[in-house]
Amino acid sequence: MAERNEELRAQFSAVTPAYHWNKKHWSDVYYEQLDDSQVMEWIKESYHLVASKLPKKVRQNYI
Secondary structure, three states: OHHHHHHHHHHOOOEEEOOOOOOOOOEEEOHHHOOHHHHHHHHHHHHHHHHHOOOHHHHOOOO
């Protein structure tokens, strides 16, 4: 996932290393500087990433 953070930071100036967190794994995202469609895409991506880590029986309820 750290690679994804680096990719987004390189592509979007609105994505920067997190201020008070592990800068490799966390990013600050300035949503007001991004298109709503981009933000929604990232929310869906994050949702599916988290849901994919759930046990299979529980995951069925969310995906």
